[in-house]
Amino acid sequence: MSNAEISAGSLTKKRLRLSDNVLKGLIWASTILTLAILAGIVIYVFVQGLPSLSWDFLSTAPSELKGTIGVLPMIINTLYIVVITLLISTPVGIGAAIYLSEYAKKGKLVKLIEFTTEILAGIPSIIYGLFGFVFFCTFMQLQYSIIAGALTLSIMVLPTIIRTTQESLKSVPFSYREGALGMGSTRLHTIRTILLPCALPGILSAVILSIGRIVGESAALIFTAGIGYSMPQNLLGHVSSSGATLTVQLYQYAMRGEKLGVSFGIAAVLIIIVIVINFAARMLSKRLAKKTEGVS
Amino acid sequence: MADSLIRARRTKNRMERVFEWIFLICACAAILSVVVITAYMLISGGPAVFKVGIGDFLFGTEWAPTASDPKFGILPMILASLCATFGAILIGVPIGIFTSIFLSKMAPKRAAKFLKSAVELLAGIPSVVYGLIGMIIVVPAVAAIFNLPTGACLFSAIIVLAIMILPTVISISETSIRAVPGYLEEASLGLGATKIQTIFKVVIPAARSGIITSIVLGVGRAIGETMAVIMVAGNVVNLPELFGSVRLMTTGIVMEMSYADEFHKSVLFAIGLVLFVFIMVINISVNTVLKKASKKYE
Numbered sequence: 001m002s003n004a005e006i007s008a009g010s011l012t013k014k015r016l017r018l019s020d021n022v023l024k025g026l027i028w029a030s031t032i033l034t035l036a037i038l039a040g041i042v043i044y045v046f047v048q049g050l051p052s053l054s055w056d057f058l059s060t061a062p063s064e065l066k067g068t069i070g071v072l073p074m075i076i077n078t079l080y081i082v083v084i085t086l087l088i089s090t091p092v093g094i095g096a097a098i099y100l101s102e103y104a105k106k107g108k109l110v111k112l113i114e115f116t117t118e119i120l121a122g123i124p125s126i127i128y129g130l131f132g133f134v135f136f137c138t139f140m141q142l143q144y145s146i147i148a149g150a151l152t153l154s155i156m157v158l159p160t161i162i163r164t165t166q167e168s169l170k171s172v173p174f175s176y177r178e179g180a181l182g183m184g185s186t187r188l189h190t191i192r193t194i195l196l197p198c199a200l201p202g203i204l205s206a207v208i209l210s211i212g213r214i215v216g217e218s219a220a221l222i223f224t225a226g227i228g229y230s231m232p233q234n235l236l237g238h239v240s241s242s243g244a245t246l247t248v249q250l251y252q253y254a255m256r257g258e259k260l261g262v263s264f265g266i267a268a269v270l271i272i273i274v275i276v277i278n279f280a281a282r283m284l285s286k287r288l289a290k291k292t293e294g295v296s
Numbered sequence: 297m298a299d300s301l302i303r304a305r306r307t308k309n310r311m312e313r314v315f316e317w318i319f320l321i322c323a324c325a326a327i328l329s330v331v332v333i334t335a336y337m338l339i340s341g342g343p344a345v346f347k348v349g350i351g352d353f354l355f356g357t358e359w360a361p362t363a364s365d366p367k368f369g370i371l372p373m374i375l376a377s378l379c380a381t382f383g384a385i386l387i388g389v390p391i392g393i394f395t396s397i398f399l400s401k402m403a404p405k406r407a408a409k410f411l412k413s414a415v416e417l418l419a420g421i422p423s424v425v426y427g428l429i430g431m432i433i434v435v436p437a438v439a440a441i442f443n444l445p446t447g448a449c450l451f452s453a454i455i456v457l458a459i460m461i462l463p464t465v466i467s468i469s470e471t472s473i474r475a476v477p478g479y480l481e482e483a484s485l486g487l488g489a490t491k492i493q494t495i496f497k498v499v500i501p502a503a504r505s506g507i508i509t510s511i512v513l514g515v516g517r518a519i520g521e522t523m524a525v526i527m528v529a530g531n532v533v534n535l536p537e538l539f540g541s542v543r544l545m546t547t548g549i550v551m552e553m554s555y556a557d558e559f560h561k562s563v564l565f566a567i568g569l570v571l572f573v574f575i576m577v578i579n580i581s582v583n584t585v586l587k588k589a590s591k592k593y594e
Binding site (some may be wrong): 020031103118126130134159217222248254275 | 308311312315316318319320321322323324325326327329330332333336337339340390391392394395397398399402403411413414415416417418420421422423424425426427428429431432433459462466490492493496513516517519520521522523526527546549550553565568571572575576578579580582583
C-alpha cells in the first residue's frame with residue numbers, strides 16, 4: 001500500500017476515537033437517567049395516588065368523627081393563598097417592571113433594584129418562613145393565618161413576576177412606542193393602551209408561573225399560615241384563621257407515617273396541577289412569540 | 297377654550313407624574329423587602345449568637361437545647377448541610393451538564409422540545425413530593441442495598457438533593473451553551489475536530505462561566521432545601537457520616553420550631569441567620585462575579 005492510499009483511506013473513513021464514544025455514552029446515559037427519574041416519579045405517584053382520588057376525597061374535610069379524610073379545606077386554603085398572594089404581588093410586580101423597562105434611566109437605582117430582585121429570587125423558602133413568622137405573625141400580630149402566609153409568599157414570588165413581565169415588555173417592538181408617542185399619546189397612555197395589551201400573554205405566564213410556585217410551597221407556609229384543617233366558617237373571616245395548604249398537609253401526614261394513601265393522593269393532585277400550569281405557560285409564551293413575530 | 301385645553305393638559309401631566317411615582321415605589325419594593333428581611337434576620341438571630349458565644353455556637357459539637365444545662369453547638373448541622381450539598385453537586389452536576397449538552401447540541405428539535413418540558417416538570421414538582429418519594433422509595437432502597445438498619449441517612453438526602461438540583465443545572469447550562477457563537481464551533485469543525493471534541497474542547501470552555509453559575513445556583517438550591525430533606529435524612533444531630541442519620545441547618549429549624557421556648561427559638565433563628573449568610577455569599581458571588589463573566593458573548 002502506498003502512502004497516498006493510506007491517507008485517502010483515512011480521509012474518507014470517519015475517525016473513531018475511544019474517548020468520543022465514552023463521552024457520547026455518558027451524554028446519552030445522563031439524558032436517559034434524567035428522563036427515567038421524572039417518569040419514575042410521575043408514574044409512581046399516579047399509581048399510588050390515583051386510586052385514592054375520588055369525589056369524597058376532594059369534597060370532605062378530615063374528621064375523626066365522620067371518618068372522612070378528604071382534602072377540601074386544604075384545596076380551599078391553597079386557593080385563598082394563591083388569590084391573595086397574586087392580588088398583592090401582581091400589581092406591585094407589574095408596576096416595578098413598567099418602571100424598570102419604560103421609565104428608568106440606566107443608573108445606580110436600576111442596578112440596585114435588579115440586584116435585590118435577584119437576591120430575593122435566591123433566598124430559600126425556609127428563610128421566608130422565618131421572616132414571615134417574626135414580621136407578619138409576631139410583629140404585625142397576624143398570628144398563624146392565611147393572610148400572613150400570603151403576605152410572605154407575595155415577597156417570594158415578586159422576582160418571578162417582575163422578571164417575566166420585564167421580558168415581555170422588552171419583546172414589544174420599539175416602533176410601537178415611537179408610533180404612539182409620535183401621534184401625540186402620552187407615556188402613560190402608551191403603556192395602558194399599547195404596551196400592556198401587547199405584553200399580556202407574558203404577564204399571564206408570569207402569573208401562572210407564580211401560581212406554580214405558591215401551590216408547591218411548604219417551608220415558607222408552615223410557620224406563617226400554620227396547620228389548621230377545619231372548613232372555613234365565613235368567606236372573609238377565613239383569611240385570619242390558620243390553614244394548611246395541600247403541601248403542608250401532605251408533609252403532616254407523611255411525617256406521622258400514617259395515611260400514606262392520602263399523601264400520595266395529594267401528591268397526585270399536586271403533580272396534575274404542575275402539569276396543567278406548565279402546559280398553560282407554554283401555550284401563552286407561544287402566543288407571545290407569534291404576536292410579536294415579523295415586526296421589529 | 298384654550299383655557300380648558302391647558303387645564304386638561306395640566307391634569308394629564310399630573311397623572312403622568314403620579315403614575316411615574318407609583319411605578320417607582322413598586323420598583324423599590326424589592327429593595328425594601330431585602331432590607332427588611334436582612335434586618336429582621338439580624339434582630340431575631342443576632343443576640344442569641346452572642347449570648348451562646350460565637351465560638352461555642354459555630355464550632356460547638358453538642359446540641360442539647362432542652363437539657364438542664366443547655367448546649368447550642370451547631371457545627372454538626374453546618375457540616376451536615378455542607379456535606380449534603382457537596383454530595384448532591386458531585387452526583388447532580390455531571391448528570392445535569394451531560395443532559396444539557398444533549399439538549400443543546402445533539403437532540404433533534406422535537407426531542408429537545410420534549411426534553412425541555414420534562415425538565416420544566418421536574419423543576420415544578422413540589423419539594424414535599426420529592427420528600428415523599430424519597431421516604432417511600434430511596435430510603436428503603438438505600439437500606440436494602442447497603443444493608444443498613446435504616447436508610448434515613450446523609451446518603452439518601454444526597455440522592456434526593458442531586459435530583460432536585462438537576463433542573464437548575466440543566467436549564468442554565470443549556471442557555472449558556474446555546475449562547476456560544478456558532479463561528480467558534482464551525483472553526484473547530486473546519487479544522488477537523490470531531491463533534492464531541494468540539495463540544496468538550498471549544499463549546500464547554502466558552503460557556504464556562506454560565507455553567508459555573510448553574511453549579512453555584514445548584515448549591516444555593518441544595519443548601520436551602522428543607523422539606524424534602526427532613527423526610528429522608530433521619531434528623532438526629534450527628535457529625536456527618538455517609539450512612540449516618542443527620543440533621544441539616546434547614547431541618548434543624550423546622551424540627552424544633554413548634555415546641556421551642558423563647559431563647560431556644562432565638563437560637564433557631566440564629567441558625568437561620570447562618571444559613572442566610574451562606575445564601576447571601578452565594579447570591580452575591582453569582583450576581584457580581586459570574587453574571588458579568590457570562591455576558592461575554594451576548
